[in-house]
Amino acid sequence: MKYVIIIPDGCADEPLESLGGKTPLQAANVPTMDAIATAGCVGVTDNTPIDFPAGSEVANMCLLGYDPNEFFTGRAPIEAAATGIQLGPHDCAIRCNLVTVEDQIMVDFTASHISTEDATALLEELNTKLLGGDHPAIAPDLAARLKFVPGVSYRNLLIYRGDTEHPSPFTPSTRTSAPHDLTDLSVTDDFPRGPGSDVLVALMNASAEIMAKHPINAARSAAGKKVATNVWLWGSGGAPGLPTFNERYGLQGVMITAVDLLRGLAAIAGWDRIEVEGATGYLDTNYAGKGAAAVEALEKYDIVCVHIEAPDEASHEGRADAKVEALGQIDEHIVAPLWNAVRDRDDARILILPDHPTFCRTKKHTHGPVPLVMAGHGVKADDAKAYDETTAVASGLTFDPGWTMMDRFLKGND
Structure with missing residues (x-):
């Protein structure tokens, strides 16, 4: 099997007056995400346990299937791993x-x-x-x-x-x-x-x-x-002690991101990393370059994970219009080429979800569920025709705690 994970960081939001009562995900032009929803199933997962901060460090750890109660020691040690810094027991x-x-x-x-x-x-x-x-x-x-x-x-x-x-x-x-x-x-x-x-x-x-x-x-x-x-x-x-993804699932992955936190999680999980020229971790990132690199990586790796920070950055700036634009870019330049690469295969599966909600109104991360969509071989389709917060909640498919979701994605729901 080949697995694709796309993380539009912080894309989950609330209805905004400036967008006519829609969320940025509902207002964005995301035809490929909607096509994936039509071909597969949508639901929600909660990656932000209430006893932890609603940050990317905990949320992405949950998203990748690791229980933060067992493995989380802090954000900075994860980022240290991204730069190859080894932390001793007293560091x-x-x-x-x-x-x-x-x-x-x-x-x-x-x-x-x-x-x-x-x-x-x-x-x-x-x-x-x-x-x-x-x-x-x-x-x-x-x-x-x-x-x-x-x-x-x-x-x-x-x-x-x-x-x-x-x-x-x-x-x-x-x-x-x-x-x-x-x-x-x-x-x-x-x-x-x-x-x-x-x-x-x-x-x-x-x-x-x-x-x-x-x-x-x-x-x-x-x-x-x-x-x-x-x-x-x-x-x-201090230094975290995560088992590698290969040890847990028998799969080798690769991370494509411009953010040290995700680079660090990849390093700790035993994944390789691909650095894309022009990937900035901001709204001006090289969306097309990330998409092309991910498609190419499918030939070599079991799991290809693409993380895009742009929607989160737009939320932190309170710019709903920029968030809508970023989601459209992600759909066109990352989701579309990857969906084209896997949709007709009988050995591939795709998953799209943010790590946590980030509200444009408050400019903050927040606790709560995020919408997900998965499709491909072994995923039974539901009645959803769109990928957004409202459709996902209405589906009734819920993963809480969020770290249980990865098992389901890797095994399918047929």
């Missing part, structure tokens, strides 16, 4: 956003989608001036165990290297807030709390002093761009 990874905070309001959790080049330069400055050993905000012995690691754009990491005598000060009880859930809101009550929070808050505050004087921010301000005011630290955790 910790912390997600590090470059953000724009003005008057204690989270104006932009991406610092205006700061370039990787600018982000890298700012983090190198922090490594030198903040963690170099003589900054008053942090003790030299602790600073020596910490390092900022550049990633892509605003998505970066802070790594703590510990040992038996110096275990990580950050524990599962360390509470942090995802900056993308604070857009346009006050951050006053959302600084880290609990074990190790004094270290994180000190680093965040000290970063603001150093970055305010950096030439890159001066240049950004002169160019009319938002400056990166400081780092925002969150999502800490």
Whole structure:
């Protein structure tokens, strides 16, 4: 069997007045997704257990069939795996956003989608001036165990290297807030709390002093761009211990994404990764390139998974029109070529679903079910003729908890 999984991140939404009472998925031109619904079945799955944050880290783990109660340790360790960073038993990874905070309001959790080049330069400055050993905000012995690691754009990491005598000060009880859930809101009550929070808050505050004087921010301000005011630290955790997908299901997969979180999940699950030129993790991503790479990968892999961040980014910006446009691009350039490649085969199956809902109204991830559609060999068709939230709920097919859905997809429902 060949399996295709397409993840339009955060595409599930609520009816919006600006779209005439439709959700973005209902308003978008997605004829191929609707054709797949007609050929197969639709339903809902809940990938965001109420005891966990409604984030992509938990939701995508659930989507791929892993119970977060058993395997989730934090977001940052997953992203660390994407860059090949090995975490020891006393180490910790912390997600590090470059953000724009003005008057204690989270104006932009991406610092205006700061370039990787600018982000890298700012983090190198922090490594030198903040963690170099003589900054008053942090003790030299602790600073020596910490390092900022550049990633892509605003998505970066802070790594703590510990040992038996110096275990990580950050524990599962360390509470942090995802900056993308604070857009346009006050951050006053959302600084880290609990074990190790004094270290994180000190680093965040000290970063603001150093970055305010950096030439890159001066240049950004002169160019009319938002400056990166400081780092925002969150999502800490130690190394996860997931069994590989091959160990669980006897299948070898590949991930196509522009986001380190999904790259990291793929690495931990033992999947290969395909990097597509022009894939940005944003609205301007190379949709056609991703679709073409996925079709080609079908010849080599049992499972081909394509993740597209664009709908989620549009929601975080509150842009329903951009979300509708992104869904149309996904349908035309990714879903259509993959459906054409598998629909007439008697050994192939396709699945489309987002990880979690992201509402344009609130600009946040949220808990709750998301619509799914699956079709292909071994999938019995239902009466659905469209792929959207309303049709999926009405179908009566529900996976709760969400990590049970993958077994059903791989086995079929005939």
